[in-house]
Amino acid sequence: MKNMLENKISQALSRVAAGAGLETGEIRGLFVVEEPRDPAHGHLATNAALVLAKKFKMKPAELAELIMGELDNSEGWIENMAKAGPGFINFSLSLAWWAKALADLLAAGDSFGQGAPKGLKVMVEFVSANPTGPLHVGHGRGAAIGDALARVLTRAGYEVTREYYINDAGRQMRILGESVFKRLKSLPDETGELPEGYYQGDYITSLAREYLARRPDVLSRPEEDILPELTVFAHQSILEGIKEDLAAFRVGHEVWFSETSLYQTGLVDQALNFLRDKGHLFEEEGALWFRATALGDEKDRVLIKSTGEKTYFAADLAYHWNKFQRGFDLVIDIWGADHHGYVPRMKAAVEALGRSRDDLGVVLVQMVSLIRDGKPVAMTTRGGQFITLREVVAEVGADAARFNFLTRSPDTTLEFDLELAKAKTRDNPVYYVQYVGARIESILKNAAPPAGPPDLGLLTQPEETSLIKHLASFPELIQAAAARREPHHLTTYLTSLARLFHHYYGIHRIAVEDNPALAESRRALAGAVRRVIRLGLDLLGVTSPDSM
């Protein structure tokens, strides 16, 4: 509906441009729907700020005059027009405009905000933690962002696949197996530190104990026999744990992609051959290199070391080649911000593989620090002292954890206050938002079924118009969040919506006893709020209970 107004103004702009002998494309317009200056007016104003292309040097005020003269308001959507200040035109939209917006929302039901299919396949690859230990809090933030982004993209009209890349090849796996082996040998003593460079946590001890219980004869066999099976056992056990943790966090990947499979199916060699044919590779000092500097990276990258061992990057490159081969139009990777140096390399690789570098989108997620009692909680992966995602979810619940992970922009570090996340008060945004849903359910539950369609024209209070305006911007918000790959805008939106409703509720009675028709209209509005709260929370992967 905002687009309708924009179209009208754009058309007016075109006529002005033609009259002034300008090309339409040389005029820029910017339109923002805003609260009215005078809230008592009861309408919303559209602020049209107009900027002419620099070379024509037309004053915005002159242009504003011309636009106003050209605007077609034969349908009466625009109730009031007034020039307000240099370059600004205020449009007050009629109540009928907003009543129709609310009617459209109600008619759309649960499909409200669902974007038309874009015909684009998107992969969101996220978490992808090495299966060498349990997921920690930082992984949780990446998981929440990746999963919410996938939901938002789906709602925006993309065809989305969630994927987890399992780094189950190479050195890390070997060290994992050896770590368990060393711990196995030290049993029943489990207190001693393993040597430097080995994984230390309690989970290593648990794995060792578990394996010993399963195969009591394990230590009587030669080391080269047991190491491989110990490695497989450890990595599979840990992966199972990761899957359980993610499931408890309501995160589901459709595809679990194994790094090892890239080698088994020959994809790495195929990808390297492809690049060699395209002239992106060269040999030097016995190693095979990717000429990344030609595509914007700061140095060239080794793909096969002089020892013959392929690098992690070689596998990752093959993996991304495979992603595009599977038909994805857009590939989004969610990485920890400490991998940011990897971005130019991967972009260069994507370009070398024959795609636009923009076909790969990378979302970098900054660190999480946990706060308890106002003090940071120490989190190191060394020495087994780290807070796992499982512990956090067990303590505060998946709803609070997810919502809190999604309150901030990915590129700012996040302080996660454990006490606050558990609080059942206004302080805690997730409860605040959920509370609105429960409150509305309670209000609607007490009402008799409506006799007929509500008269939405009765909703003339400014607080009602503010609510409708906010509700009506939901589809637009989803598109913006998808385009910018920033699901955290949903939390801001929902918190605002909750505040608007609480405010409205505090001022106006919904179940007005002496005016059943008005009560019916207000219940319809409340129902619309309830629906958008539910839809919005669902995009975050947070539940919206009917009672709390």
Place this chain on the structure above:
RNA sequence: GGGCGAUUAGCUCAGCUGGAUAGAGCGUUAGCCUCCGGAGCUAAAGGCCGCGCGUUCGAAUCGCGCAUCGCCCA
């Protein structure tokens, strides 16, 4: 030394494809429980949007430089 991100109210943060008087929550202060869910609401106080220069009719938003913090690389 190079790179990426951050810097907005006492605290934690939104807002950034340039628009009118920069927004929330917490905290502080003053109010509201015969009232549809008080897990709530009303209001007040609180800002050189890190600093400087530039582009523009207009900059928290864009560009350049500097400072501080975090991270990555050498």
